[in-house]
Amino acid sequence: MEMYIEKAKVLVEALPYIKEFYGKTVVIKYGGSAMVDEMIKETVIQDIILMKLVGINPVIVHGGGPDINKILKQMDKKSEFVNGLRVTDQETMEIVEMVLAGKVNKSIVSHIQNQGINAVGISGKDGATLQAEKKLVNGMDVGFVGEVVNVNTELISTLIQKDFIPVIAPIGIDKEGNSYNINADYAAVAVAGALKAQKLVFLTDVEGVLKDVSDSSSIISRLSIKDVDEYIKNGIISGGMIPKVECCVEGVKKGVKTVHILDGRVEHCLLLEIFTQKGVGTMIEE
Numbered sequence: 122m123e124m125y126i127e128k129a130k131v132l133v134e135a136l137p138y139i140k141e142f143y144g145k146t147v148v149i150k151y152g153g154s155a156m157v158d159e160m161i162k163e164t165v166i167q168d169i170i171l172m173k174l175v176g177i178n179p180v181i182v183h184g185g186g187p188d189i190n191k192i193l194k195q196m197d198k199k200s201e202f203v204n205g206l207r208v209t210d211q212e213t214m215e216i217v218e219m220v221l222a223g224k225v226n227k228s229i230v231s232h233i234q235n236q237g238i239n240a241v242g243i244s245g246k247d248g249a250t251l252q253a254e255k256k257l258v259n260g261m262d263v264g265f266v267g268e269v270v271n272v273n274t275e276l277i278s279t280l281i282q283k284d285f286i287p288v289i290a291p292i293g294i295d296k297e298g299n300s301y302n303i304n305a306d307y308a309a310v311a312v313a314g315a316l317k318a319q320k321l322v323f324l325t326d327v328e329g330v331l332k333d334v335s336d337s338s339s340i341i342s343r344l345s346i347k348d349v350d351e352y353i354k355n356g357i358i359s360g361g362m363i364p365k366v367e368c369c370v371e372g373v374k375k376g377v378k379t380v381h382i383l384d385g386r387v388e389h390c391l392l393l394e395i396f397t398q399k400g401v402g403t404m405i406e407e
């Protein structure tokens with residue numbers, strides 16, 4: 122009997138969160154290992170479907186995974202580099218768009234449809250969802266690399282209303298109709314902010330924000346955006362974690378209630394974070 126009680130407790134623990142998040146939007150930035158490992162990929166999709174079936178509206182913004190480099194290589198497309206930065210010329214941009222909005226995007230849609238749930242894959246160009254401008258990287262023009270200047274939420278909102286899970290490839294469009302490659306983290310923040318999402322969840326290849334980077338058990342479970350500057354100053358947040366956390370702060374400032382950094386290598390990290398009290402990653406809030 123004991124065993125059954127434990128199982129019931131898991132569901133009862135989830136109950137207040139199912140209530141709280143019912144009808145709310147949760148944006149998931151899907152990238153890294155969670156996109157590469159077939160087994161993990163399947164569990165991520167399962168988690169998203171469970172969220173959907175308990176009344177949450179998931180919106181997926183995905184990265185490119187290793188596919189872009191692989192296909193550029195296969196097509197023997199040599200990249201030019203300016204001060205270490207890859208230049209996205211017209212031809213490279215076309216390949217990036219084919220891979221992101223074609224292959225990667227549609228593969229995610231297939232996985233969801235395989236489970237009998239409706240998903241629609243769009244790129245940021247569809248419905249002028251991600252309106253972009255050229256972005257200078259370290260003051261340099263590196264081609265068709267863009268930043269989001271405005272999000273038109275109409276198409277995403279329509280899909281949500283009709284019960285489709287939107288799956289968004291981070292490609293922006295400018296006033297002339299040019300395509301821009303957008304960093305998927307930034308695209309996810311822009312989308313979550315514009316939708317005033319309940320949550321933005323980053324699936325990453327790290328445990329979360331750690332107090333001590335060499336100790337994976339030292340995870341900071343909750344972090345207020347007020348404390349971020351100090352954590353950066355004293356080196357607790359450092360290196361590649363800085364831009365990630367800055368994205369989270371921006372999300373909260375744009376009106377997203379909580380932003381989560383999760384370890385996408387952990388099976389069912391989404392369910393564990395969203396439907397338990399302690400969660401498994403770092404939750405960033407006001």
Ligand SMILES: NC(=[NH2+])NCCC[C@H](N)C(=O)O
Pocket residue numbers: 138342343379394395396397398399400401402403404
């Ligand atoms: N890393 C954490 N402290 N997570 C707590 C998550 C709490 C709750 N399940 C939520 O999603 O809002």
